[in-house]
Each structure stands twice: as C-alpha cells, then as structure tokens.
Amino acid sequence: MPTLPEVGTPILQAPTAEGSRDQHMVLNMGPQHPSTHGVLRLVLEIDGEIVVRMYPEIGYLHTGIEKTCEAKFYQQVVPLTDRVDYLGPMNNNLVYSLAVEKLLELEIPAKAQWLRVLLSELTRINSHLIWLGTHAMDIGALTVFLYTFREREDLLRIFEAVSGQRMMTSYIRIGGLSMEPPLGWLERVQNFISTFPEKIDEYSNLLTGNPIFVNRLKGIGHLSGPDALALGVTGPVMRASGIDFDVRRDMPYSSYEKFQFTVPVSNDCDVWARYVCRLEEMRQSVKICQQVLDGMPEGPIKANAPKILLPDREEMKTQMEALIHHFKIVTEGFPVPAGEVYQSIESGHGQVGYYIVSDGGPKPYRCHMRYPSFADLQALETMCKGRLLADVVAVIGSIDIVLGEIDR
Amino acid sequence: MADAKTTLIGKAAVLESMAEHPAVTALLGWNADALTDARFDRGELTLTIAKDQIRGACETLIAAGYNAFQDVTAVDWFPSTPRFRVVYHACSHRYKHVIRLTVLVDESDPTVDSITPVWPGANYYEREVFDLFGIRFEGHPNLRRIMMPDEWVGHPLRKDYPVEGYR
Numbered sequence: 001m002p003t004l005p006e007v008g009t010p011i012l013q014a015p016t017a018e019g020s021r022d023q024h025m026v027l028n029m030g031p032q033h034p035s036t037h038g039v040l041r042l043v044l045e046i047d048g049e050i051v052v053r054m055y056p057e058i059g060y061l062h063t064g065i066e067k068t069c070e071a072k073f074y075q076q077v078v079p080l081t082d083r084v085d086y087l088g089p090m091n092n093n094l095v096y097s098l099a100v101e102k103l104l105e106l107e108i109p110a111k112a113q114w115l116r117v118l119l120s121e122l123t124r125i126n127s128h129l130i131w132l133g134t135h136a137m138d139i140g141a142l143t144v145f146l147y148t149f150r151e152r153e154d155l156l157r158i159f160e161a162v163s164g165q166r167m168m169t170s171y172i173r174i175g176g177l178s179m180e181p182p183l184g185w186l187e188r189v190q191n192f193i194s195t196f197p198e199k200i201d202e203y204s205n206l207l208t209g210n211p212i213f214v215n216r217l218k219g220i221g222h223l224s225g226p227d228a229l230a231l232g233v234t235g236p237v238m239r240a241s242g243i244d245f246d247v248r249r250d251m252p253y254s255s256y257e258k259f260q261f262t263v264p265v266s267n268d269c270d271v272w273a274r275y276v277c278r279l280e281e282m283r284q285s286v287k288i289c290q291q292v293l294d295g296m297p298e299g300p301i302k303a304n305a306p307k308i309l310l311p312d313r314e315e316m317k318t319q320m321e322a323l324i325h326h327f328k329i330v331t332e333g334f335p336v337p338a339g340e341v342y343q344s345i346e347s348g349h350g351q352v353g354y355y356i357v358s359d360g361g362p363k364p365y366r367c368h369m370r371y372p373s374f375a376d377l378q379a380l381e382t383m384c385k386g387r388l389l390a391d392v393v394a395v396i397g398s399i400d401i402v403l404g405e406i407d408r
Numbered sequence: 409m410a411d412a413k414t415t416l417i418g419k420a421a422v423l424e425s426m427a428e429h430p431a432v433t434a435l436l437g438w439n440a441d442a443l444t445d446a447r448f449d450r451g452e453l454t455l456t457i458a459k460d461q462i463r464g465a466c467e468t469l470i471a472a473g474y475n476a477f478q479d480v481t482a483v484d485w486f487p488s489t490p491r492f493r494v495v496y497h498a499c500s501h502r503y504k505h506v507i508r509l510t511v512l513v514d515e516s517d518p519t520v521d522s523i524t525p526v527w528p529g530a531n532y533y534e535r536e537v538f539d540l541f542g543i544r545f546e547g548h549p550n551l552r553r554i555m556m557p558d559e560w561v562g563h564p565l566r567k568d569y570p571v572e573g574y575r
Contacts, residue, residue, distance in 0.1 A: 059555040232529030
C-alpha cells in the first residue's frame with residue numbers, strides 16, 4: 001500500500017496563479033452523481049486530491065413521509081414504509097408491523113413469524129446484492145454488477161410470486177401476512193437457496209483475489225469501534241469496526257431466537273472489512289432461510305383479530321360479520337391503545353427503529369423512523385478525511401447509502 | 409424487576425419495582441432530582457428528565473453502559489402545555505435493551521441543551537428536530553436546517569402545520 005502524505009501537503013505541485021497556491025478548492029460532488037446512489041450532494045474541500053473537509057448537503061428528496069404517516073390510518077402506512085428503503089421493503093414492513101403489534105399487544109401465529117424471518121432474510125440478500133453490484137461498479141468492476149442483478153431478478157420473481165409486486169411488496173401486514181404463499185412457492189425459495197452459495201463464491205472469485213479491487217479497498221475509510229458507536233453507526237459498518245452486536249441475535253424479534261447463525265465481525269475497520277462482513281452475512285442469511293424451510297410450522301398466517309385484520313375474500317362473500325369488519329377497517333381504521341413504542345430490527349443496512357406514539361385514535365399520532373443510512377452519513381467525514389478524492393467513492397459504496405432513508 | 413406485561417405509571421411506582429434497573433440505578437446515583445417522572449409500559453422504560461439536566465443524564469447513562477446512541481426526535485402535543493416532548497433513545501449492548509429519555513419543552517421557550525458534545529451521533533438528529541419542529545438545541549455546533557431550504561418559513565412536523573403545506 002502506498003503511504004499518503006500528511007493532510008495539507010499537496011501531492012502534485014500544480015501550476016497555480018500567484019496568491020492562490022495554498023488555497024483549498026471546493027468541489028461539489030452531486031446532487032446527482034453515479035456513485036452517490038441517489039440525490040446526495042457532498043461539498044468537498046480538497047487540497048490537491050486530498051479531502052480536507054466534507055459537508056453532506058441532504059434534503060433534495062424530502063418526501064415528508066413522517067407527516068404523511070400521521071395523516072393515514074395505521075394499515076395505510078404499510079405501503080409507505082416500502083418507499084423509504086426501496087431495497088429492503090420486507091424489512092420495513094416488518095419493523096412497522098412489529099411496532100404496531102407491540103402497541104396492540106397482538107399475538108402472531110408461528111407460521112407467520114417464520115415466513116417473516118424467511119422474507120426478511122431474502123430481502124437482506126437482495127439488498128446486499130445491490131450493494132455488492134453497485135459497490136464493485138463504483139470501483140470499476142462491471143461484471144459483478146451484471147451477475148448480482150441476475151440473481152436479484154430471481155429474488156424479485158420470488159417476491160412477485162408471493163406478494164404480486166416486485167419491489168414495493170407491502171406483503172407483511174399488521175397482525176400477520178397479507179395472504180398465504182402460493183403453491184410451490186417454498187420449493188422456488190429452496191431452489192434459489194440451494195444454488196445461491198455457488199453464486200457468492202463466483203462473486204468472491206472475481207473480487208477477493210483481484211489486486212485492483214483489494215488495493216482500492218484495503219486500509220481505506222478507517223472508522224474505529226468507539227467512533228462508530230459515538231456516531232450512531234449500526235449494522236455491517238459497525239460490525240466491520242469490531243463491535244459485536246446484531247439485533248437479530250441480541251434483541252430477538254419475530255422468533256429469531258430459534259435460529260442458529262453467526263454474526264460476522266471484523267477488526268480491520270476499513271472498506272475491505274465491510275465487504276468481507278457483508279459477503280459473509282449473505283452466506284448466513286442462506287443458512288437461516290434453510291432452517292426456516294426445514295422446520296416451517298403449520299397454522300394460520302394471520303392473528304385472530306377480526307377488528308384489526310382484513311378478512312379473507314372468501315369469508316367476506318359468505319359472512320355478514322366479515323363484510324362489516326372489512327367495511328369498518330377500510331373506512332374508519334381501527335383504534336390503537338394510547339402509548340408509545342420503539343421497535344428496532346436489523347435490516348440490510350443496519351438497525352432500523354420505529355418510534356410510534358398513539359393517542360388512542362386510528363391514525364399514528366407520531367411515527368418517527370430511525371434509519372441507519374442517516375447516521376452512517378455522519379461518519380462519512382470521519383472516514384474520508386485525509387484520504388484521496390477517489391477513495392470517497394469507495395467509502396460511500398461501502399456504507400451502502402439509500403437516499404430514501406436519509407430524507408424525511 | 410417488572411416483567412413486560414405490567415404497566416407502572418409515575419416515578420414512585422417505577423422506583424419501587426425497578427430500582428435495580430441499570431439506568432434507574434445510574435440516574436439515582438448521579439442526581440435523584442433530575443428524574444422527574446417515569447413510566448414502564450409494554451416492556452419499555454421511559455424516564456423524564458428535568459430540562460436543564462439532560463446532558464448530564466446522557467453522560468451518566470453512557471458511563472452506565474448505554475453505549476449506542478439511537479436517535480433524537482420530538483412529539484408535538486399541540487395545543488396542550490408543555491407543548492413538545494423531546495425523545496431520546498439509547499441502546500445498551502451490554503444489557504441488550506433500549507431505554508427512552510424524554511424532556512418536556514414549552515412553546516414559549518423551545519430550547520433544550522444539545523447532547524451533541526456528549527454524543528456526536530445526535531448531530532443530524534438534533535438538526536432534524538430543529539428543522540421540522542423548531543426546537544433549538546443550545547450548544548449545538550451547527551444548528552441549521554437539514555431537510556428544508558434555509559429560507560423556509562414554518563416547521564412542517566408541527567401539528568398546526570397543514571399536511572399539504574401553506575402553499
């Protein structure tokens with residue numbers, strides 16, 4: 001690895017006009033830049049090619065999603081949560097549903113919980129595939145991008161088969177799942193799971209031994225463990241800084257305590273460590289999916305709460321009560337007991353937390369979303385300071401930014 | 409310690425049955441008067457801290473093992489007084505749970521001490537609360553709007569701000 005000069009010492013003595021020799025240059029990266037993965041503007045103060053300071057300017061997306069949530073019924077918020085982190089819709093549905101179920105103190109049947117785990121892990125693989133493809137593309141390796149999108153297509157077909165949607169699934173609902181998975185769906189998942197580990201080896205063969213890739217990643221974007229915790233960084237970025245914490249294992253939700261998996265942790269604290277951790281996480285997700293498929297319990301996929309959950313279509317056509325409940329839920333929503341809850345889960349990017357306050361009415365009084373990319377962005381300056389401009393691209397890729405998470 | 413099914417309302421009730429909870433122990437050991445109210449509901453502990461003591465309370469909790477900062481947000485209880493509740497969440501990797509701190513802030517003086525000097529991760533979250541609720545954080549290094557343009561009038565997440573906006 002070439003060692004870098006101290007900050008402030010220019011690498012190249014570029015011919016400059018008299019008097020401006022020791023001035024820093026301000027460079028705008030974005031709002032639309034291929035490597036920022038959305039509308040993110042980075043105001044960079046650079047000295048030659050060295051980043052001296054960085055100021056992320058956000059808010060270009062500004063969806064107003066929290067305000068919108070407060071104007072909708074509880075069940076109408078589920079499709080909105082898909083749009084926040086559009087690469088991990090099932091995880092978002094899950095965390096919102098878990099939070100509302102905690103407010104309602106609803107009991108969820110085992111089969112629904114296991115299916116939720118399965119979908120949540122498939123979503124994690126989906127999210128990591130996009131990360132791997134775009135991250136490798138940022139570095140300049142285009143082939144992996146094409147390969148990951150090939151596998152992502154299989155996953156999207158699986159999601160489409162179960163929910164009718166490829167990306168904005170809204171499949172996990174308050175109190176269970178929207179419908180029973182179709183016949184043969186579990187076999188399709190099994191097919192995917194059986195072949196996917198070879199695909200991970202394929203990516204690994206292309207990248208892990210590739211000297212260009214290794215040199216662009218190793219020793220870049222250093223973030224120490226204490227720094228990561230102080231800045232609120234979570235998920236794979238935190239675990240690549242040596243902090244051994246995973247919400248799935250340590251604060252289990254939705255029956256995660258029943259599954260065996262290891263949490264990959266690295267002490268290297270750099271972009272390479274994040275790459276290694278995420279690659280291993282995909283393998284662990286496959287392991288969890290396999291356990292779900294092997295031991296899937298029988299039973300209903302919805303909680304027994306007719307005043308909260310929409311009835312099945314067949315019931316609605318034959319039973320008056322079901323029709324009345326359907327009508328009441330759609331037109332008036334359902335009241336949720338007053339109180340406040342905070343529910344966090346481990347999504348592909350890190351710890352997602354929903355803080356929901358209920359005043360006893362059918363609409364959330366306050367619905368705050370804590371998304372990992374927002375906190376990770378604060379750590380960007382720490383990771384990029386004193387490094388080369390080209391490393392900024394590698395570091396942004398390594399924290400796996402989704403701009404929908406950053407803007408409120 | 410109380411289990412998740414029980415609900416405890418008020419400082420006295422929580423102190424009686426949750427005295428060995430690490431967060432409660434740490435706060436009582438530091439300054440018993442700073443803790444003004446408490447609530448244990450659905451397995452979650454909420455501690456209300458006196459407005460001028462929040463920074464000290466956060467320092468105490470970090471020392472007590474609440475090492476991972478989660479977020480800062482606010483709730484607008486318009487038109488009641490005090491109008492705002494600033495809400496802090498902190499996670500403990502050692503005890504494996506999340507606790508919630510709240511501070512009551514009145515509309516006539518919507519300021520509260522910033523915890524960014526203690527917890528750098530609160531930086532963006534406090535800016536977000538400032539932008540969307542109009543609560544000022546004293547001692548914040550860069551208290552500017554984060555989502556809305558600098559010249560924007562009003563604070564969109566306040567309850568008296570219409571959902572469609574003024575325009």
